[in-house]
Amino acid sequence: xxxxxxxxxxxxxxxVLGIVYVVLSESTKFFSHVxxxxxxxxxxxxxxxxxxxxxxxxxxxxxxxxxxVALAVAVPLGLLVAIYLSEFAGxxxxxxxxxxxxxxxxxxxxxxxxxxxxFVTPLLQQWLRPFGIELPSFNLLGAGLVMGLMIxxxxxxxxxxxxxxxxxxxxxxxxxxxxTRLETAFRVVVPAAVSGxxxxxxxxxxxxxxxxxxxxxxxxxxxxxxxxPTQQGATVTAFMAQVALGDLPYGTLEYNSIFAAGLAxxxxxxxxxxxxxxxxxxxxxxx
Amino acid sequence: MTAIDVDRVRDITxxxxxxxxxxxKDRSFIIWGILATIIGLGTLIALVAELMHDAHVxxxxxxxxxxxxxxFFFSFPSSEASEAGILxxxxxxxxxxxTTALIAIPIGMLAGVYLEEYAPKNAVTSAIEIxxxxxxxxxxxxFGLMALGIxxxxxxxxxxxxxxxxxxxxxxxxxLFGQSIFTAGITLSLLILPVIIVATREAVRGVPQEIRxxxxxVGATKWQTTQHHVMPYALPGVVTGVIxxxxxxxxxxxxxxxxxxxxxxxxxxxTRPGDATFETIGVLDEYGxxxxxxxxxxxxxxxxxxxxxxxxxxxxxxxxEVLDLPHGSTVQSTATWGDALASWAPTHWLGQxxxxxxxQMFNWTSRPQAEFLELAAAAGLVLLAITxxxxxxxxxxxxxxxxxxxx
Numbered sequence: 001x002x003x004x005x006x007x008x009x010x011x012x013x014x015x016v017l018g019i020v021y022v023v024l025s026e027s028t029k030f031f032s033h034v035x036x037x038x039x040x041x042x043x044x045x046x047x048x049x050x051x052x053x054x055x056x057x058x059x060x061x062x063x064x065x066x067x068x069v070a071l072a073v074a075v076p077l078g079l080l081v082a083i084y085l086s087e088f089a090g091x092x093x094x095x096x097x098x099x100x101x102x103x104x105x106x107x108x109x110x111x112x113x114x115x116x117x118x119f120v121t122p123l124l125q126q127w128l129r130p131f132g133i134e135l136p137s138f139n140l141l142g143a144g145l146v147m148g149l150m151i152x153x154x155x156x157x158x159x160x161x162x163x164x165x166x167x168x169x170x171x172x173x174x175x176x177x178x179x180t181r182l183e184t185a186f187r188v189v190v191p192a193a194v195s196g197x198x199x200x201x202x203x204x205x206x207x208x209x210x211x212x213x214x215x216x217x218x219x220x221x222x223x224x225x226x227x228x229p230t231q232q233g234a235t236v237t238a239f240m241a242q243v244a245l246g247d248l249p250y251g252t253l254e255y256n257s258i259f260a261a262g263l264a265x266x267x268x269x270x271x272x273x274x275x276x277x278x279x280x281x282x283x284x285x286x287x
Numbered sequence: 288m289t290a291i292d293v294d295r296v297r298d299i300t301x302x303x304x305x306x307x308x309x310x311x312k313d314r315s316f317i318i319w320g321i322l323a324t325i326i327g328l329g330t331l332i333a334l335v336a337e338l339m340h341d342a343h344v345x346x347x348x349x350x351x352x353x354x355x356x357x358x359f360f361f362s363f364p365s366s367e368a369s370e371a372g373i374l375x376x377x378x379x380x381x382x383x384x385x386t387t388a389l390i391a392i393p394i395g396m397l398a399g400v401y402l403e404e405y406a407p408k409n410a411v412t413s414a415i416e417i418x419x420x421x422x423x424x425x426x427x428x429x430f431g432l433m434a435l436g437i438x439x440x441x442x443x444x445x446x447x448x449x450x451x452x453x454x455x456x457x458x459x460x461x462x463l464f465g466q467s468i469f470t471a472g473i474t475l476s477l478l479i480l481p482v483i484i485v486a487t488r489e490a491v492r493g494v495p496q497e498i499r500x501x502x503x504x505v506g507a508t509k510w511q512t513t514q515h516h517v518m519p520y521a522l523p524g525v526v527t528g529v530i531x532x533x534x535x536x537x538x539x540x541x542x543x544x545x546x547x548x549x550x551x552x553x554x555x556x557x558t559r560p561g562d563a564t565f566e567t568i569g570v571l572d573e574y575g576x577x578x579x580x581x582x583x584x585x586x587x588x589x590x591x592x593x594x595x596x597x598x599x600x601x602x603x604x605x606x607x608e609v610l611d612l613p614h615g616s617t618v619q620s621t622a623t624w625g626d627a628l629a630s631w632a633p634t635h636w637l638g639q640x641x642x643x644x645x646x647q648m649f650n651w652t653s654r655p656q657a658e659f660l661e662l663a664a665a666a667g668l669v670l671l672a673i674t675x676x677x678x679x680x681x682x683x684x685x686x687x688x689x690x691x692x693x694x
Contacts, residue, residue: 001510005401008394010411012418012484015477019429022436077323084320099682101327106531106678107334108538110645111667114652118660119337149330156327178303180313203424210426212541213645217652237428237541244431244545250440262432266425273424 023266026259033253039260045223045239047257054257056264058223062140062233063268065226066215069144070151070208075201077148078155079190082197085156086163087185098157105153113217116146121218133230138220141229147214151204158203162196163189195280202276206269212237236265338671341664354665364647368658373666376647379468380537382636383643386472387479387536392529395480399487399525404513423481431545434474438464439546462638466547469637474542479532486528490521523688527681534677538670540645548646644670 031039034054042055081101085094121142125135135141166189174184190197220232221242234242240258249255340347342354362372402419406412441447443465445457463469494517502512518525594602594610595617604610642650644666651663 002401002405005397005405008397009401009406009415009484011394012398012415012422012480015422015433015480016418016425018437019425019433022433023429026436077326080320080323081327084317084324088317088320095686097324097328099685100331101324102682103331103675103678104327106534106538106674107331108540108645108667108670108674110538110540110649110652111334111338111671114648114663114667115334115337117652118341119333149327152327178300180309182313182316183309185316206424206426210428212426212428213649216541217649237426240428240432241541241544244435244547259432259436262429266429269424269426269429270421273421 019266023259023262026256027263029251030253030256030260033256034260043225045234047243047254052253054260056236056261058225059234059236059239059261060264061226062215062219062223062238063209063235065229065231065233066140066144066147066211066219066235067205067208069141069229070148071201071205073145073148074151074155074204074208078152078200078204079159079197081152081156082159082163083185083190086160087181087189094160098160102153102157104150107150109150109211109213110217112146112150113143113214116142116214116218120146128230135230136220136232138218138232139230140215140219140226140233143215143217143219144208144229146218147208147211150211150214151207154204154207155200158200159193159197162193162200165196166192198279199276202272202279206272206276209272210237210265210269212241216241236261236268240265335668335671338664338668341661342668343661344668354661355668359662359665364642364650368656368662371651371659371662373644373647373669376642376644376666377669379641380643382468383471383475383543383641384533384537386468386637387475388529388533390472391476391479391483391532391536394476395483395529395532396487396525398480399484400491400513400518402484403488403491404509404517419481419484422477423485426541427478427539428541428545430474430478431542434470434477434542434546438470438473439466443467443470465638466549466640467638468641470546471543471548471641471643472637474546475536475539478539478542479536482532482535483525483528486531487521487525490524490528491517493524494520523684527684527688530677530681530684534674534681537677538645538674540643540649543643543646544649547640549640549642 039054039056041057042053043057044053044055045058046053081097085097089097117137121135121137121139124139124142124145125137128135163185170188170192171184174188175181179187215235215238219235219238221234221238222232223234223239224231226233240261243254243258336347338344344353344355359372360377361374362370363374364376365371398415398419402412402415406415443461445454445461448457448460498516498520499512502516503509507515592604594604594612596602597613597616648663648666648670651659651666654660
């Protein structure tokens, strides 16, 4: 029995290795045709053209722009919610709001895509028009914004857990010195919980980077160097999904290009996971 | 030693300068906190309202005008928006989810139990733990990429199996893999495995040591203890995790797009072309037109019914006829649901191509015509209702659990 249990658990390692193996082996085929230098430095990504160019930069710029917008929404809102729930709200309020908010993370992302395309974007178009900004119907602003709403619960919930783990005695010390709850929250609790909070933000970020359907539906599918969130642009994930939707014959360079894009995505998410891990180790306060 | 002006100290501690402003800031922060919470909850409400509005659901339209009708649930997708429905999508979703659950639940539970009860403290165990934690952070589309590379391209192709395997086995296995329900089920089960493992571990960890000691003391083996004494108490926690995992799998789109989930499926996977009740022959593109219009397929008709050719002409057919039909023809059987159920066999449906609810919704969302967007909203509403229901159940279960069990 124990052997069976072990096999089930060891499967997790097999899956990780499987993902890394597939992505690496198919990317190797890609990089035997396209130089790594071109992949990293070229600023055009047109694998489906007659004269294909394979620079990952436009896709990365799309991914980063959408992620940036998402974080700009989710970090302030998520932290406000977390501080409110952990330092101000009563336990009953917290027990009601937290799970309800977590429903936001349960909504299927394709539904969020629909919401971004047909609700948020038209609304933004209306709001931005007086400022002379014509928002295209596919844009990274709307997609990123909705992505931000999606990751609020990740950031709020995990930060709140980290803040509540800060011992009561530290708060009481601060109160005894005459600090208000707000001052205690910002000068004692948040600094003490910073490793957990940063971990939560990075987790949310890595979710945003890997998110596919919202950007496929609402972000546009034209890879270009994105400099403003009001532009449309393809993300790494959007490109992969777009290619997979067509019928690409196995073994072609276009087919392998989605694995190269996947490799970029894998490296990016693993890197952020690692940074989060390192930050948490480095800045962990032990009580 | 200088004397302390006691009165002055008392005065400052009782009325520190700027206290009023600091108190005001403190109070007004509550408003900001509540505001942020409202934005989050407001999103949910706006989301539901937008979908209901677009799908013409009451109270946004007159009662009975809703896109969501019995016909919507029992029609195949169609190039005519007024005739389109989600039959193949929800059937596909159920079959994929059943497959996912049958794979993920036992493996996830066993793995969780192993890590919590059996695992020695060594390098292998910590490697497993690192793998589980990292898997939870890998974007879902990469699971799809792996499935595309292994299950579709290698295991789905008999020519890429090792030569020493018998041909019958190679063909059988390749039939099962490929762009099939089975592949989709495996892919999603790998995706939700970390969720179930983590939930199982937490639930098992919550069972107090005394229970294990009591069982072991009366001579139970380790596995008997786990099976009969630990798991029953851990089960509600495990179920909560399973529900959350299943709800996640139900809404996943990207990995299934990677493995080639079809966006237009006008047949049910429970039957195979030629022995079916409802089916289309050949593959249709996203607009319902045949991909290879000139090709024909030889079909044995097993039930009396009607053949609709790609140019929409109809033709009566009878059981036992053998016909060469152009790709894109639909065989609409006049057979009953009973006949359809009679053809149910897992070996058939597991290897079939499929679509699921989120892919169907995505397909409709990516079309420009307003009528299709209405269908997308309706599909989204159904999907959202199911996921919120599942998550609500999980939350309720967790709440009950915390209230009822006090060790």
